[in-house]
Amino acid sequence: MRKFIYLLLFPVLAFSQTQLDSIDYFLKNKQFDKAELQLIKYLKKSPNDLKGVELLGDTYGHQKKWDDAINNYKKLVDINPNNANYQFKYGGVLGMKALAVNKIQALGIIGDVKEAFTKAAELDPKHINTRWALVELYMQLPGFVGGSKSKALHYANELQYLSKVDGYLAKGYIYEYDKEPELAEKYYKMAITEGGSLFCYDKLTTFYEKQKQPEKAIETIEVAKEKHKRNALHYQIGKVAAEYNIELNKGEQYLQTYIKNYSTADDVPIAWANYRLAQIYKLKGNKNQALKYIDLALKESPETKSFKKEKNTIQFM
Template identity: 50%
Template sequence: MKQIIVLFLFFPLMIWSQSSFDTAEKLFKEDKFEQAQPLFEQFLKENPSNLKAIEYLGDIAGNYKSWDKAISYYKKLKQLKPAEANYYYKYGGALGMKAKEVSKFKALGMIDEVRGSFEKAIALNAKHIEARWALIELNLQLPGIVGGSQSKAIRYSNELLKVSPIDGYLSRGHIDEYFKRYTAAEQQYKKAIAISGSRTSYQMLANLYKNKMNEPEKANAILQKIKSLNSSPKKNI
């Protein structure tokens, strides 16, 4: 009888807790992070190992560029579920953003962990697209003396081509654009458009024409195409 009474008293708390989480999740999806955060924090106090609440709080911290908080939340996720690729990807991303804000000397000491986190995400999920994009950008931005490498960036782009052809073409175009091979980049973006017709593909080509190739007429034509896409059913990568 005592156990039944305890369960009866505890049951409304469970219902309220789940309702609180649902409300917070709805606010989060509406980008109302300031309102969602305290609800998630309260829910987490009552459910300290809830993966979704921790992840949402990490994402909110990242949105506010509170990288230390985001790193802490994502690190906890890795500890609770070490086989989840996306947790390593998010941890590496937050750590990478933190590295951009600290001294160059301190940042150098963080690079291996950033890279290792993205590589771990791919090891856990061979089809992880975002981690490969992150490694491409890392290899482009870093000087060769600390591990940056065009050949490594191309290698990850080639892997993307097998996993997601549109991401493969866009990433290769991005690499070519970075190294000022604009004609080659143009061809890669056009290949992405040919297989997908996505807004992202058109936008990257328009930006190339406008910002790098000094061809405003071509850029405007592409932008008009994007407007027509905006009035049609969504088609994004």
């Protein structure tokens, strides 16, 4: 359920009114606290602007202000209960609220979450995100409060009808969660064959890491690298090599390539590549090189606890 927030909030809407350009700017630049203040002012003047109410709910959601987000989406649901996206967003923030409270409080919320998601699915037979949410919800709920693998598979089948890739990924998730790794691997591979996106490769890679199969993880990343030519994949190979103490020479080579080709388009800072190199040299028994690279990592990010801890470990080699 933790990824509901990303599913329900990613489509940021833009206002057409010129007087709301500043709100649009804040939203696009993820300055949600500033957008919130502007939207509150705006809605005092235009309280019936549903787009404004929805966007205010989105800003609250991005800031994890679940109660405020719930109140805003509830207004929308009350005004237009037949809007699938309103129901989806309302169910999503209710779900996030359930994760943030104790189990007894959560039990009182789950029924409303299921009702909102189910309503959204009924209203829009093509609403993919709602079906993903229902797959996760039914798998993660205990049986005594309505969890059901069969219902999760039902919505995975609906997803597969709408999008084969989503259906295969959903089934991979279900079988992985249910500790059936052979079937999970099968469906993740089917998703790669059908779609071949980086996301599909990442799901299979992460699955292999969780299964303690780092060799297969590296093989998968290398295939993805050849297809997608993304520098970030060089880092991923080095990370797996460092974490699992395998193919250290290959990991070292790929991390050096990552640093050489680094640009602002890469998500992982160079400091983390230097940190992984330090780990690899430590595993090779090369204390001087390990200290060199961990110092480079600390120079860029001196307060990172993982870097400090790694340096202490290297110093005692």
